[in-house]
């Protein structure tokens with residue numbers, strides 16, 4: 001029997017499996033498709049929430065913990081696997097500075113670097129900008145990671161560490177007896193396990209249906225496009241009115257993203273393509289000269305105020321959840337995997353687990369998928 005079975009091979013499931021294995025547990029990860037193909041692949045890899053001052057403290061706490069850990073984690077993974085996730089600190093330039101007072105107060109409180117910069121400095125950071133504003137917010141410590149490469153590295157790393165990874169096996173039900181989880185039913189038969197972790201992203205709520213607790217996680221579609229630009233065209237992560245550019249080391253530039261409440265529909269639309277490319281070219285006009293190489297959509301696991309559920313099921317012993325990371329699963333994933341492992345293994349937790357517990361969240365005043 002496996003000690004821990006993790007359901008879902010997105011970033012959250014893979015990081016959770018890794019943490020549990022590092023602690024010495026026997027771990028099995030089961031994914032219904034290929035690992036790392038859903039929301040975790042579709043994301044931008046920005047290692048900060050957009051407009052981070054808009055989020056509640058529990059999201060900030062996870063983000064700050066992860067941001068400290070990412071450089072070491074990324075270089076360790078690169079040396080262990082030969083796949084470099086390209087952790088890159090190129091800073092975040094926020095062109096709509098209307099919330100500057102709140103942003104500066106937040107930065108002071110949490111100890112983040114955030115400067116108010118004027119047109120000349122803005123252009124020094126990003127020379128290709130069209131009509132730079134008089135003021136912008138500059139966060140020099142914000143980094144990014146190339147999420148598809150991070151997932152490829154984990155795909156090599158997990159089996160090498162001894163995690164049993166099973167792809168193309170769908171979990172069809174949880175086996176619960178006398179208030180305790182005993183394993184799962186899969187499309188290939190039953191697997192018994194001491195503990196089960198649901199890390200199935202936007203699909204997590206479905207798996208838990210009928211167990212006396214309704215997980216408030218709902219899909220929120222995000223579409224993204226990719227310009228095949230050349231290195232140096234865009235240097236910083238640039239954010240304006242909810243639209244952003246993320247320059248990769250090879251010159252490609254991601255432009256994202258939409259926020260759509262359309263259920264489990266992952267199709268892309270012509271309207272989004274037109275709007276994302278319009279917004280990108282309005283920021284950096286030279287992008288109009290480059291081909292849009294790709295256009296895709298992913299389903300974010302939306303949760304109330306973007307606060308993920310990390311903890312044990314209130315009615316089923318041995319059943320744990322790590323889901324609902326909404327727009328920030330890449331940045332907060334490292335901390336949430338560590339915290340889930342701490343809770344499951346009854347270790348001293350790296351952060352206070354109370355805000356992430358599986359309890360009714362109506363009191364915090366926002367529903368699943370409501371973007372901060």
Ligand SMILES: Cc1cc2nc3c(=O)[nH]c(=O)nc-3n(C[C@H](O)[C@H](O)[C@H](O)COP(=O)(O)OP(=O)(O)OC[C@H]3O[C@@H](n4cnc5c(N)ncnc54)[C@H](O)[C@@H]3O)c2cc1C
Nearest residue numbers: 008010012032040043044045046171201222298329330331
């Ligand atoms: C367009 C877009 C941009 C984003 N940008 C960023 C960003 O810049 N920074 C950031 O931090 N975050 C970003 N995100 C959010 C981030 O990608 C998500 O929060 C994160 O990937 C969630 O990871 P996950 O592992 O929970 O979900 P997923 O990656 O969706 O993984 C869940 C997995 O569970 C599997 N699964 C589901 N049901 C079953 C079952 N019954 N049996 C077996 N397996 C099952 C699925 O197949 C899937 O592989 C973005 C997301 C999108 C869509």
